[in-house]
Amino acid sequence: MKDAAGQTQTEWQANLQKIGAEQGFYEALGDQHTALFVERGKTLIVTFENLDHVYGNAQDRMPWGYDFVTSRGWSMLGLMAHDWTWYRDGHVHDFFDRLREEGFFARFDKVIFYGASMGAYAAAVFSSAAPGATVICISPQATLDREVAPWETRYRKAWRRDYSDRYGYAPDMVAGAGAVHLFYDPRAPLDAMHASLFRGVNLHKYRCRFMGHRIASLWLQMGVLKPVIEGCVAGTMTASDFYTLLRRRRDTPRYQKEMLQTLEKLNRPRLLARYCRAVLARRRGPHFRKALRAAEDRIAKYDRKG
Numbered sequence: 001m002k003d004a005a006g007q008t009q010t011e012w013q014a015n016l017q018k019i020g021a022e023q024g025f026y027e028a029l030g031d032q033h034t035a036l037f038v039e040r041g042k043t044l045i046v047t048f049e050n051l052d053h054v055y056g057n058a059q060d061r062m063p064w065g066y067d068f069v070t071s072r073g074w075s076m077l078g079l080m081a082h083d084w085t086w087y088r089d090g091h092v093h094d095f096f097d098r099l100r101e102e103g104f105f106a107r108f109d110k111v112i113f114y115g116a117s118m119g120a121y122a123a124a125v126f127s128s129a130a131p132g133a134t135v136i137c138i139s140p141q142a143t144l145d146r147e148v149a150p151w152e153t154r155y156r157k158a159w160r161r162d163y164s165d166r167y168g169y170a171p172d173m174v175a176g177a178g179a180v181h182l183f184y185d186p187r188a189p190l191d192a193m194h195a196s197l198f199r200g201v202n203l204h205k206y207r208c209r210f211m212g213h214r215i216a217s218l219w220l221q222m223g224v225l226k227p228v229i230e231g232c233v234a235g236t237m238t239a240s241d242f243y244t245l246l247r248r249r250r251d252t253p254r255y256q257k258e259m260l261q262t263l264e265k266l267n268r269p270r271l272l273a274r275y276c277r278a279v280l281a282r283r284r285g286p287h288f289r290k291a292l293r294a295a296e297d298r299i300a301k302y303d304r305k306g
Helices: 009-021 050-055 065-072 090-103 118-129 190-198 215-222 225-234 239-251 252-265 268-282 286-306
Strands: 024-029 033-038 043-050 077-079 110-116 134-138 178-182 201-208
Touching: 009 024, 009 033, 009 090, 024 239, 033 090, 043 118, 065 077, 077 201, 090 118, 110 118, 110 225, 118 134, 134 215, 134 225, 178 190, 190 239, 201 239, 215 225, 215 252, 225 239, 252 268, 268 286
Parallel strands: 043 077, 043 110, 110 134, 134 178, 178 201
Antiparallel strands: 024 033, 033 077
16 A cells, blocks of 8 residues: 555664664564654653554654754653554563663753653653653553543543553652643543543643643644744743743634534533624634534524523
């Protein structure tokens, strides 16, 4: 099977190997994970994602943020999973043990671990291999251990894996980190429960209301993902700065649509009508026009009854 550029996955991985050989290293970690290191400057960004997403969706078919990271003169270590493994693999664990023991992370002035969802879990647990590192977790997961989180009903495919050995419980693993930035939607019950398990003086929690689980993809549409990462890397990110950036959601179609769906479930027609009018004042929107008419009809019925 070939991608949009006409490359098979084997050819694509061979290209990653070439880049690693020329600029750092590329390493297969068993048969389910790979690691690509590209050396630039003294700041290292460690990322985690699903390899198939990189191959199928990324325009340059490189790990998340490759151009963003390297264009700033930062080094990058991109971990990629071939499946929804949650990085629970002895080969990956051994890899981070080895990097720690060899002093790999000590070569850099600043180390940042970044990930979203499954990647956020991995960023949290493996940050313990580099004490003092900054950790950026979007929609973080604490564990999928059925004894600890029996309320977690997602990710059934990964339930059978072992979350009790080394690099296991994310809230414990970030205890030795520097700043830990957690971004989550408090109105998404399961994500909020995971976030509540993270505690400590090094934690900075940012509430992303009405953004659901796929926060990172929404931030891409809003144009705020890179500013958020830059602020966390620089150590200048504050709650005030973050919520100022979040104001851009008001003009983002996906956020507006998800807010519309949320308000329709609340059975508050006056609030729904007010929101629809605010959106329609900015742009055309047939869904909002239809919802506004329905809300106004319900308001009229209530007024007649009153």
